[in-house]
Amino acid sequence: MSSQDVQRPICIIGLGLIGGSLLRDLAGYNHPVFGYNHSTSGARTAVKQGFDVTDDLPTILTRAETENALIVIAVPMNAVGEVLDAIQEHAPSCGITDVVSVKTAVRQQVLERGMESRYVGGHPMAGTSKSGWDNSQKDLFRRAAWGITYDYAAECEARGEKIPKQWIETFTEVVRMTQMVHAEAVPIRVANHDAAVARISHLPHVFAEILAVVGDNGGILAQSLSAGSFKDATRVAGTHPELVQQMCETNAPALVEALDEALDLLRDAREKLDSPEPSIAELSDAGYRARTRIDARSGARKESVSPVKISSRPVLRLHPGGPNWVAQLRQSESLGGRIEIF
């Protein structure tokens, strides 16, 4: 049995919507998985439901170290630092990934502790406006993009250094884990990730908050007239405010850039509407064309009548550590593609 065939256990730190859903899926596929919930009652609930869960962080990390587990950090951004400290203390040799929605800030914490050769960043593009273990669910990640960062490998290469074997193994384990839960592994560097999610996740959150406030300012009559499109447009404003803060505030530089683009468009629309011959032709054309492209790229993924859903992301099969594999990651990233490991 080669090292690649070993079923390395997975240890999930934090069992909210994402960590909890990951635990449910992996357990459902009979992959060895155990988790930590900082809430004693939350942990107890999960145990009663038959999951291997505890509220004792040092103990579970010691176990991760003993079993050579892959550790998944699934806590809010502001708790990442102390979890990394605990990992250094109790699980000094395990590979580490995370599922936090902003990657620069997490990487910074990793770099500050000199843990970069053990760390591969991750971010599943899945979720609901609900949070917590009670809202976690099976099959949340199916067909979702799961961003996987590889800056460390790119930097080793640029410096002409060999990429440490542990990093390559951790990268492999992370991709395998995403494949197990039927997500699509999208290689992406940290800065590109944060710029992209500012546009397609954090800006939509800001817009939803604003729409909710302006709609609510219209009072009960506006609410009474509001239909499905308004409910859809404001849905993510139902996300707990602290989670929105964690996402948006830790990704502020990239988000400000997206906000500036949006502000320019909004100011321009306002000026063209506040004129003797109000017009919104330019924006409605541009938005329609953009949305049409978005739909086209989604391809057969959602709309196909076939029961076999086809991904619109081009696939690249690679062998981590093989010749040119980092160049292949870059190529896949430039296409928004997904990778599979053989």
Next chain:
Amino acid sequence: MSSQDVQRPICIIGLGLIGGSLLRDLAGYNHPVFGYNHSTSGARTAVKQGFDVTDDLPTILTRAETENALIVIAVPMNAVGEVLDAIQEHAPSCGITDVVSVKTAVRQQVLERGMESRYVGGHPMAGTSKSGWDNSQKDLFRRAAWGITYDYAAECEARGEKIPKQWIETFTEVVRMTQMVHAEAVPIRVANHDAAVARISHLPHVFAEILAVVGDNGGILAQSLSAGSFKDATRVAGTHPELVQQMCETNAPALVEALDEALDLLRDAREKLDSPEPSIAELSDAGYRARTRIDARSGARKESVSPVKISSRPVLRLHPGGPNWVAQLRQSESLGGRIEIF
């Protein structure tokens, strides 16, 4: 049989998404209904599907006059004027309503032609991002608010004039029609309507266009990472640009007001994020509270597990033309309520 029990036929001018769906519903309930489609091939398709449809406007309006039909104008805003002219010529005594999404502009056309005593404005808050007869569908209006304007009655009262019997009958017929298709009739004056839809319909359209453009600017990688929330947030950007123009441009004054509120919030969010200690606490709290109120007002309507969906809009049963009935309309409007006619 009192005049209220007469099954007055309904003549629908324009068979796009809204007019077409209304025709399908009324025909399905065996209510006498006939329609006009300006497209010959579109009319032919509807005829083949068994509907009483023609592409000959003078003929169908003459028939409406003969049968004392209620005429529903369901054409885009820029065609309303010529339809009103044709009605004056061929159906000089029929009651008229419309389903156009902006009410000030339609009322202006009605007033210019001195047709106000025959006209009761309407606007069903239902739709999809698709348009045209081929996308029209049964049961589109179930539980949707259907704004019904009563400025003419309020103005008659204010001037101490008697409200003409024809107007009261037309109002009654319009409410009855909305009840037939299981919509909820929400009395609302024109200015209040246009201010409300600017907030909960037209601003969301502008935001969706902008999100689509800014997301698309992120290129294929951003698209690849985009998930359900981005698709939801940009869904209405898939509306045909001309329809967006018609809505937003004809409601420009109210929309500019809503845009200014949104711009203030967006500029403020940008400033607070572009600081040494980035914060979006204020907006995310306000948005969350607003969204929670929106959900609460929607009440049991969507989320109830009961098969009998309960409307969250308070109901007021009234007798058009009865004592104080216009005051009752005002009261219902102030609550975002719905009316039923007994």
